[in-house]
Amino acid sequence: MMNLSDPAISVRDLRVSRGGVEVLHGLAFDVPRGQVTGLLGPSGCGKTTLMRAIVGVQVVGGGEVRVLGEPAGSAGLRRRIGYSTQSPAVYRDLTVLENLRYFGAVLGAPKDDPERVLTEVGLAGAAHQLGSTLSGGQLGRAGLAVALLGRPELLVLDEPTVGLDPVLRQELWTLFHRLAEGGTTILVSSHVMDEAARCERLIVLRQGEILADDTPGGLRAHTRTTDLEEAFLRLIEERAAA
Numbered sequence: 001m002m003n004l005s006d007p008a009i010s011v012r013d014l015r016v017s018r019g020g021v022e023v024l025h026g027l028a029f030d031v032p033r034g035q036v037t038g039l040l041g042p043s044g045c046g047k048t049t050l051m052r053a054i055v056g057v058q059v060v061g062g063g064e065v066r067v068l069g070e071p072a073g074s075a076g077l078r079r080r081i082g083y084s085t086q087s088p089a090v091y092r093d094l095t096v097l098e099n100l101r102y103f104g105a106v107l108g109a110p111k112d113d114p115e116r117v118l119t120e121v122g123l124a125g126a127a128h129q130l131g132s133t134l135s136g137g138q139l140g141r142a143g144l145a146v147a148l149l150g151r152p153e154l155l156v157l158d159e160p161t162v163g164l165d166p167v168l169r170q171e172l173w174t175l176f177h178r179l180a181e182g183g184t185t186i187l188v189s190s191h192v193m194d195e196a197a198r199c200e201r202l203i204v205l206r207q208g209e210i211l212a213d214d215t216p217g218g219l220r221a222h223t224r225t226t227d228l229e230e231a232f233l234r235l236i237e238e239r240a241a242a
C-alpha cells in the first residue's frame with residue numbers, strides 16, 4: 001500500500017541511452033504529490049527522454065523509476081497518468097470534439113469529460129474544427145485536453161506552453177495550479193527559465209545530469225540571484241569549478 005506522503009515519482013540511478021549514446025547519466029530525484037514540479041533545461045538535455053521513462057514508454061539501461069507506488073510502465077498506471085507530448089497525436093480527419101470523445105471512450109472517461117477538458121484548455125471555440133486545421137498552439141492544447149481526460153492523478157506535460165501567447169500561457173499555469181490544489185501531481189517541462197518561477201519545485205537538467213533539485217526560492221538563495229536564468233548560469237559555473 002502506498003502512503004499519501006510517498007512521492008508521486010521516485011527515480012533512482014536512471015540511465016538511458018538513445019541511438020547508442022547515453023543521454024541520462026544516473027538520475028535520482030523524487031517528485032512530491034499534489035504540486036507543480038518543473039523540469040527545466042536547455043533543448044536536448046534529456047527532458048523528453050526522462051518523461052518517456054516516467055510514463056513507461058522508454059527502454060531504460062538501468063536504475064529504477066516508480067510512479068504512484070508502482071514500477072513505471074505497469075498496466076495499472078495507464079489510466080492514472082495523463083501524458084501530453086510535443087507532437088500531440090490528434091486525428092486530422094476528426095474534429096477536436098470527436099477526437100476527445102474517441103480518446104475519452106478508449107480511456108473509459110465520464111461522458112461529459114470531452115466538453116469539460118475543452119473548456120479547461122480554452123479550446124471550446126475550436127470544438128468543431130478538424131484536427132488538420134489547428135494551429136500549433138491549438139494542437140498543443142488539444143493534446144493537453146486528451147491528457148486531462150478521466151482526471152488522472154499524475155500529469156506529465158512536455159512543453160505544454162510552447163508557441164502560446166502570454167494570456168494563454170497564464171491561463172494554463174492557473175489551470176495547472178488549480179489541478180494541483182485538487183491533489184493532481186504535475187510534472188511539466190520547459191526550456192524557458194521564466195516559467196520556473198511558476199513551479200513549486202524545480203528539477204534542472206543539463207546534458208543528462210541534474211544541476212539542481214530545489215524550490216525556486218531555494219535556487220535563488222543558493223545562487224544568490226533573483227533571476228532564474230542567471231541562477232541557471234551560476235549552477236553551470238559552479239559545476240564547472242567543482
Ligand SMILES: Nc1ncnc2c1ncn2[C@@H]1O[C@H](COP(=O)(O)OP(=O)(O)OP(=O)(O)O)[C@@H](O)[C@H]1O
Nearest residue numbers: 018019020023042043044045046047048049050191
Ligand atoms: N531516437 C534517438 N536516437 C538518437 N539520439 C536521440 C534520439 N532521441 C533523442 N536523442 C538524443 O537524446 C538527447 C536527449 O533528447 P531529449 O529529446 O530527451 O531532449 P529534450 O531536453 O527533451 O530536448 P527538447 O527540449 O529540444 O525537446 C538529445 O541529445 C537527442 O539528440
